[in-house]
Amino acid sequence: MPSTFDTVANIISETCDIPRETIKPESHAINDLGIDSLDFLDIAFAIDKAFGIKMPLEQWTQEVNDGKATTEQYFQLNNLCTRIDELVAAKGA
Amino acid sequence: MRIEYFQLIDRIVDLNLADKTIRTEARVPDASTIFEGHFPGLPLMPGVLLIEAMAQTSGWLIIGLTRFTRMPFFAALKQAKLRSFVTPGQSLSLSAELLHEGSGFAMTKADIHCDGKLACNAEITFRLVEFPNPEFRANMDRMATLLEFPREALAHG
Numbered sequence: 001m002p003s004t005f006d007t008v009a010n011i012i013s014e015t016c017d018i019p020r021e022t023i024k025p026e027s028h029a030i031n032d033l034g035i036d037s038l039d040f041l042d043i044a045f046a047i048d049k050a051f052g053i054k055m056p057l058e059q060w061t062q063e064v065n066d067g068k069a070t071t072e073q074y075f076q077l078n079n080l081c082t083r084i085d086e087l088v089a090a091k092g093a
Numbered sequence: 094m095r096i097e098y099f100q101l102i103d104r105i106v107d108l109n110l111a112d113k114t115i116r117t118e119a120r121v122p123d124a125s126t127i128f129e130g131h132f133p134g135l136p137l138m139p140g141v142l143l144i145e146a147m148a149q150t151s152g153w154l155i156i157g158l159t160r161f162t163r164m165p166f167f168a169a170l171k172q173a174k175l176r177s178f179v180t181p182g183q184s185l186s187l188s189a190e191l192l193h194e195g196s197g198f199a200m201t202k203a204d205i206h207c208d209g210k211l212a213c214n215a216e217i218t219f220r221l222v223e224f225p226n227p228e229f230r231a232n233m234d235r236m237a238t239l240l241e242f243p244r245e246a247l248a249h250g
Contacts, residue, residue: 038168038218041168041169041198041218041220042218044195044196045193045195045200048193049193054194054195055195056196057196057198058196058197
């Protein structure tokens with residue numbers, strides 16, 4: 001079974017046509033991979049489907065805009081994967 | 094259809110919140126300044142406006158599903174196919190179904206049938222935001238009434 005990171009990296013690679021080998025756990029989706037908010041909707045769609053979750057993008061964006069969180073907390077891939085794992089765990093609880 | 098005002102559907106025929114589907118109808122006007130340019134001697138409903146009509150149909154589905162708490166704004170279009178000419182005076186049957194409702198976005202699959210044949214179809218992505226101001230929301234309420242939005246569906250869906 002692929003790891004959360006492998007699944008997310010494959011989704012990003014396929015959705016945004018980014019070479020898979022350039023996508024690292026420490027990559028920031030926006031700053032390093034150049035993914036814009038519209039492309040991220042396609043990624044969110046694929047992640048939601050793949051993991052059976054609904055990533056709370058509105059809440060995350062609000063927290064960043066309010067200065068309560070940094071983009072790294074949600075959009076650096078290793079952190080994003082942690083959030084996804086938490087959502088999956090919460091779904092099964 | 095009031096084509097110059099971007100009112101591209103006439104009536105909501107059915108809204109099924111359980112199935113996450115909607116059907117609307119529209120009649121292409123017999124005359125419009127748009128047909129004078131598109132095209133002289135061969136008036137055709139512009140494909141971009143057919144796509145807008147599918148987006149508006151999808152939009153009312155999303156407004157229903159979010160119970161008038163979110164306004165959908167057209168964000169992306171995929172797999173758009175314009176399969177046949179649509180001409181002045183023709184009646185259109187439009188439908189849409191929700192493919193996915195994410196956080197702050199939604200995706201639909203929509204189509205238009207004309208004379209029983211599939212005229213066009215597409216997948217559309219919307220950003221969902223809170224209504225920008227009370228006037229905007231009030232105008233959408235007026236439009237909902239005009240289009241016979243089945244508000245009773247909100248109680249049962």
